[in-house]
Amino acid sequence: MQITFLGTSSGVPTRSRNVSSVALKLPQRSELWLFDCGEGTQHQFLRSELKISQLTRIFITHMHGDHIFGLMGLLASCGLAGNVQSIDIYGPPGLNEYLQAALRYSHTHFSYPVKVHTITSGLIYEDQEFYIYCGVLYHRITAFGYRVIEKDRPGRFDVAKAQRWHIPPGKIYSQLKHGETVTLEDGRVINGADLCGDAEIGRKIAYCTDTVYCDRAVQLAEDADVLIHEATFAHQDAEMAFRRLHSTSTMAAQTALAANAHRLIITHFSPRYNPGNPIEFKDLLKEARAIFPKTDMAYDFMSYEVPRRRDSIIV
Template sequence: MSLLRLTFLGTSAAQPTLHRNLSGLAVKVDTDLLLFDCGEGSQRQMVRFGTGFTVDAVFFTHFHADHYLGIIGFLRTLGMMGREHAIHLYGPPPARRLLHQAVHLGLESMSFPIEIHEVKDGDVVPRNGYSVQVVGVDHRINALAYALVEDGRPGRFHLEKAKELGVPPGPSFGKLQKGEAVTLEDGRTVRPEDVLGPARAGRKLVISGDTRPCAAVVRAAKDADLLVHESTFSDDEQARALETHHSTAREAGRVAREAGVHRLVLTHLSSRHDTEPAKLLAQAREEYKGPLEVAYDGFTLELPLRD
């Protein structure tokens, strides 16, 4: 896979504001489109920011209302668009009960299959060229983080070395790059390791969901290309963070530092920091020295391939 693009649909905690919608993140993975959480109004944000509606799966971090009630209208919009193929919904228990209620709210029947999957810490959802790994976190209710992990890629193809070995340009080059051996006209066999450099690691994206800073997220985010971590509160709201099992921006920065992530994006802001997130940014910066941003609705970024 080559494209890995994130579009933040909603970056507010608990309640929408004039500037920020409720939680929602669209992730484009080559031809796949995934949603992580689907707060109220997410479908309007998808129109506004041009993500499209060809969603393959929705991953819910937990079932506080601000993270999942938008799925009701979203599914009905898909039906009105004539969708016929299945959509997959993933989340922690009680996903089956709550999502079944949401799916069947109202009198309209769905025109396409809806597959509901309950997942738990340690589960892995395989996808084409990547997987979504499930991580248990520390929140007031059963809650998850998700790590999107790209499959490893072959090493760089050394064109001159292939020519020296007599490999003809064309399909043989492609076979070697895919890890297949090639037999030449003179009977010699050229193997991938003869013309490829060391294998390259795939990219890793980690989405914390709502959580206190916890070791599970640090482990999951080790060497991640990007950590998207909730930062609901500032230092002077530490007591509130403990009470509600959320994180401060400083704590999010500490998680990023301990995990050695390459980039940190803060999201899920309390309305207190709606239009003035500079305090959160500064406090996270004291803990984490790498690339750091506070997300806003419509914020879009792409993760480049690893060298």
């Protein structure tokens, strides 16, 4: 599971940071999921190594422009040049109406199926490998955070051991790989767990923006391998953060700490902290690390390989 940050600024883009968008590349399948789609996201795709043709699902947190203004352009481009098969979009009430109005007034027609799912708190998607949950955060308008859970996988099947035990190959191997107990023709009872290594624990990712510190963000981030959390403001600007219902760097760190997350990546930074200002981005990172040492600061096109509880790789 590889996370790529396509936009890490809040409110407006800057020369070095576009507005919010995060891509998740799924393991062992040519599929991309996108979280938020600020203006210019399709241009960020072109500047990255991601393939727009692999995009299948888009998850929108809320209806503020820096999270949705790129959506219509991206969807139109997918139809014209992206070779996309279909896209499912998940988001708050009003999202479908917004897209329908844009389609009507721009006289745009999608050449592939697009389905919009209006979400409420709880499980919103499941397939053979993943669950996706959402929950309402605490912002000026309805805003959702997301939690992606990779399902546990059975341990590696020891084929050589099965052969030594003279277990005939075929359907039985498949059953044993899934940990089932099988009775052979000769009467032996074989427990699949005896032929499999330790199960691979599924990874967990939480994405929380925009929000002030709240219990729901902690719940979404519980035991997450990585929490992606907004850190719009520095700690000394906490009063402004509370007024605007955004998080400071320290609030993001407190969320990660309370949730027992394994790593925190902060994003969605106010341009007021650009280099040369009294407080800079590096100061926000220092503040967060004082509370939660395993914190990294996102930048546009940063990639993060979500580990299976091993050392992380950031490029």
